[in-house]
Amino acid sequence: NVHAEGAVRNRPTEVTGGMELKRVVANGTELTEARQGAIGGGYLSFGTVAQVRLPQGLQSGDSAVLEIDFGFNIPQEGIGGRMGWNDDNFFYLAYWYPQMAVFDDVVGWQTDQFLGQAEFYMGYGSYDVTLDLPEGWVAWGTGTLPNPSAVLAAPIVERMRRAERSDTVVHLITPADFGPGKATAPTSTGRLSWRFVADSVRDVAYSVSRESLWDAARTPVGDRNGDGTADYAMVNSIWRESAPRWQHAWRYAQHAIDFLSRWTGFPYPYPHMTSVEGGGIMGGGMEYPMMTLIGDYNQASDTGLYGVHAHELAHMWVPMIVGNDERRYAWMDEGTTSFNTSAAMNEFYPGQRWELGNYSGYIQITRTDLEGEIMRLSDYQYNGAAYGTASYSKPATLLWTLRGLLGEEVFLKAYRTFIQRWAYKHPKPWDLFNTFNDVSGQNLDWFWRTWYYETWTLDQSIANVKLERGGTRIVVTDLGLAPMPVRLTLTLTDGNTMQAEIPVDRWLEGARTADIVVKTPSAVTKVEIDADQWFPDANRDNNVWERR
Structure with missing residues (x-):
């Protein structure tokens, strides 16, 4: 009935008259069209929803047979x-x-x-x-x-x-x-x-x-x-x-x-x-x-x-096999599908990182006032760009982020477990969150709360790098509101690299600055945050320090 005259719509479309219910029969009894607000049997349509009032109540475990003649x-x-x-x-x-x-x-x-x-x-x-x-x-x-x-x-x-x-x-x-x-x-x-x-x-x-x-x-x-x-x-x-x-x-x-x-x-x-x-x-x-x-x-x-x-x-996997509620949570299938698309393209067209397209699409809207929360009901985003970001690019990016956060083996185990558990069922967002918490053995509530319920951004910055006795002290400032662990890649004078990490707990405790001393066998020429680009940092210009 979205094509009916007078239908409430959030995008333009051709008006054809919509769907006509010509005859409605419930358990062998033909029903008449009821007036809005009337009490009793019959059926009535309001917008794109029709309500059929059965002649007798339907108890748990019972069934009803509906016969509907319609035109469209x-x-x-x-x-x-x-x-x-x-x-x-x-x-x-x-x-x-x-x-x-x-x-x-x-x-x-x-x-x-x-x-x-x-x-x-x-x-x-x-x-x-x-x-x-x-x-x-x-x-x-x-x-x-x-x-x-x-x-x-x-x-x-x-x-x-x-x-x-x-x-x-x-x-x-x-x-x-x-x-x-x-x-x-x-x-x-x-x-x-x-x-x-x-x-x-x-x-x-x-x-x-x-x-x-x-x-x-x-x-x-x-x-x-x-x-x-x-x-x-x-x-x-x-x-x-x-x-x-x-x-x-x-x-x-x-x-x-x-x-x-x-x-x-x-x-x-x-x-x-x-x-x-x-x-x-x-x-x-x-x-x-x-x-x-x-x-x-x-x-x-x-x-x-x-x-x-x-x-x-x-989409044959989500929402066709895993039957999420697209009306309220479009991101559950569109984000998952956009994530899967990038993975497929990485294999079919190797040599590129196709997931970075979702990453850049998300980052672009963070520089505007148009971004809406992922968990906002899908029909109530601010505009088409906000809907696209919250439903497609941002949730797809966050799955890549989870892949980097948890590691390939744990991530794929959790991801595949979600599909297996919820095949031919109707999961809500919290079922996805719970599956990853369960399979990973980690409490990731900070991740879900930060990235799905807010529009906070990640912006980690290298504030200072200083050589000390026995190592190198690296100071990192958290300029955003979204917490993530800090993954550091240190390049030494001989060209070798080292890895170091500041746990996310440092930010969850309320700190805005954190430092770490890394024992380095030689001088450091470069320090970079998230060199592999797993995490959606909104400003990568401050992610790199190089010795001048």
């Missing part, structure tokens, strides 16, 4: 580019049906309005959906086609079977397959029923096209069932000739799913991952279970197209 006009470009259509040959259908609100153990029914910016919070379910399409139109969607031979032409099915066993691209549909009776199965009625079945997913989305190319291959996802053999998923790349950069997109998806399965320690659980080019609808990308809609990227770069693939596909 597809906007040409849905809010945020999340759905739509382009020309007369391509449709992308998402967020198009009445979705069940989540009832969780923290807030009960989560009924926050959808305003257009912060995204969704959905439970897990099973879906059995049939699309009725004209012949010549091909559909892709969340779930599997139980009988592809019923809708696809025999040559296309044969190519599909080859792609399921191929590590290199198979072109399932080419321009020669466009048109009725070519890519689709024979039909006497001129129409075909495309049935998709999916289990344990939080949503479904579909794309239909009559002039899209289809590239596919398999990708390894690890050992799903512990039988000692590798498992695979199919990656599909759906694109039009107007988006030539997409000719390599299958490879981007193949690597991203493979890498993320290894990186998260959680094998990709779904049978396929389908990337759909949606130029004219979407500029960036948007995620759905097993599906993503991405812009044509004609004016961007190959690294940009890989990066958006890695980002959207990383």
Whole structure:
């Protein structure tokens, strides 16, 4: 209903009339629309939320059956580019049906309005959906086609079977397959029923096209069932000739799913991952279970197209597997996903530190008055830049910071434990915090409080370096409010380096200056704070001392 006239929104969008509830039946009883504030049965809509009042109360452990007839006009470009259509040959259908609100153990029914910016919070379910399409139109969607031979032409099915066993691209549909009776199965009625079945997913989305190319291959996802053999998923790349950069997109998806399965320690659980080019609808990308809609990227770069693939596909882990509340805490999936994206890019494009892009994005806003706290509800950030920083770049940077703080082994163990513990569940921020505290064996509450509930910045400065008998005294001043340990790299006259550290406890005790004496075998020529750039220091100009 965000597309309805008069709907409250925090970003502009096309007005199409929204969703019309034509008939609502609960446990066999047809309900009538109730007036706002009325007592009794029926159903009523307010904004993007509808309330169904059951004829009889529902006790714990009981179930209810709802039947809803509804209508929805597809906007040409849905809010945020999340759905739509382009020309007369391509449709992308998402967020198009009445979705069940989540009832969780923290807030009960989560009924926050959808305003257009912060995204969704959905439970897990099973879906059995049939699309009725004209012949010549091909559909892709969340779930599997139980009988592809019923809708696809025999040559296309044969190519599909080859792609399921191929590590290199198979072109399932080419321009020669466009048109009725070519890519689709024979039909006497001129129409075909495309049935998709999916289990344990939080949503479904579909794309239909009559002039899209289809590239596919398999990708390894690890050992799903512990039988000692590798498992695979199919990656599909759906694109039009107007988006030539997409000719390599299958490879981007193949690597991203493979890498993320290894990186998260959680094998990709779904049978396929389908990337759909949606130029004219979407500029960036948007995620759905097993599906993503991405812009044509004609004016961007190959690294940009890989990066958006890695980002959207990383969403298959959060929020698709780990089902956080995107409406309130967008950072839990966007920050995690941005972190995962940088890690994937570091492997696909080695030799660069892609995480520094998030770092610089966060640092830039610290020099303004626009930054909002990460824990501020996502729809109530000051503006788009504040939302982007609090949801994407800052939480991604903080995960890299944690990686440096805890060390690779401990960090990955905690990170992967969080995903394992909360797969197909609904964690809140405190569940993430608790998991890291638990697995690391450390009380990191100072870290969570400082970085997630405040906009304090880190600014550690070398105030003085002095040679003393038997060592070098280094004085560090804390010019910011965010505490972090001080990690020092000392360069000696012979070129060798030494490491030293001032624990974070020094700052937690209220000190603003701390010093340390390091036993050095020779004179020191350079001292640098956080030489490896793990920590988000807002001013690195004062992090280095050099002997003149």
